[in-house]
């Protein structure tokens with residue numbers, strides 16, 4: 143359930159007509175519903191009621207500080223993967239004691255920043271990272287809280303680019319090699335072992351890979367116990383999918399009960415790192431039609447709707463061939479056409495949708511690209527020197543710009559022409 147609905151043929155976000163917001167903000171822009179963000183966070187988090195847990199929102203999926211702050215206020219923590227995400231989470235007021243730091247390539251200065259900030263723990267992904275963290279912590283005279291991200295070799299049955307828990311993926315430490323690292327860590331003066339973690343992939347539509355993973359983690363925790371290593375946290379990562387088209391992912395409550403059932407008997411705090419399931423359907427991208435055209439090649443006629451948002455603004459269709467529902471902001475039952483919705487970028491791969499069924503649209507019409515709240519703005523770039531678009535949040539009958547549209551000046555900010563370049 144989300145708060146993007148048609149009322150009398152007009153798309154609304156909560157109590158505001160999307161077209162009215164567009165008049166004031168201009169296009170393109172990302173639009174988020176505060177009520178949907180809240181509802182989705184609570185639906186996920188409340189599934190784990192009754193057990194010790196922290197919902198650490200995956201900042202990479204949607205990192206605007208207004209949204210992080212909203213989740214922080216609802217009791218959430220953060221799953222971060224860079225110094226930049228740590229900065230955002232702290233700026234948003236998220237409790238550092240609820241921040242966990244994942245990622246295969248943490249630099250020395252990022253490790254230092256995490257330690258200075260007193261985060262809950264680092265998800266260490268290699269032996270070399272463990273040694274580097276121990277050295278940095280020694281230098282700072284502190285103990286680094288550590289969980290190891292183990293790779294359980296479970297097939298999440300999702301897109302190959304977003305599978306992370308298979309042995310052939312770069313993530314984590316193979317589960318059968320992890321015990322050795324725990325033993326090394328226990329012997330290190332500046333490391334404190336806190337937990338065991340994993341994240342097997344994103345946009346999962348089945349519960350079984352999560353359950354299989356948890357079983358493997360439980361067996362592993364048993365082996366740790368035999369070696370007198372006790373852990374306080376089990377981090378199951380993120381990954382619950384959403385409906386973009388006709389997928390039928392588990393309801394967060396179903397996911398939570400399956401996990402709770404499997405956890406039975408384990409006394410550890412559960413950490414969850416959801417991203418997409420919370421924000422994916424809480425945001426849309428609003429774009430304006432610039433031109434329509436048809437290209438005839440032989441017997442085929444191809445229709446194009448050229449809009450003012452491109453693959454730099456929403457890259458998922460180009461990158462993964464991902465489907466996003468696209469509909470006019472003003473519903474029209476007129477003539478249905480099948481068209482590619484394409485952006486202004488000089489790449490054939492610049493499309494938001496292929497063979498989309500649309501009513502007749504004209505220059506100036508607004509289109510909504512749905513399910514754009516996760517990995518939408520956060521993956522945007524300035525390619526073709528396009529300023530990144532605005533982000534807007536609605537609450538009831540009010541809206542606020544939570545990130546300004548970038549200016550032309552911001553495009554060249556930090557650039558300079560050296561004196562040895564002749565003008």
Ligand SMILES: Cc1ncc(COP(=O)(O)O)c(C=O)c1O
Nearest residue numbers: 200341344380381415416417418
């Ligand atoms: C370590 C880690 N945690 C959490 C997430 C969030 O995943 P999702 O948005 O699928 O819930 C990701 C991204 O896949 C990730 O890499």
Ligand SMILES: N[C@@H](CCCC[NH3+])C(=O)O
Nearest residue numbers: 202304344345458516517
């Ligand atoms: N960016 C991906 C998900 C990757 C998740 C990051 N581990 C997507 O849009 O679906």
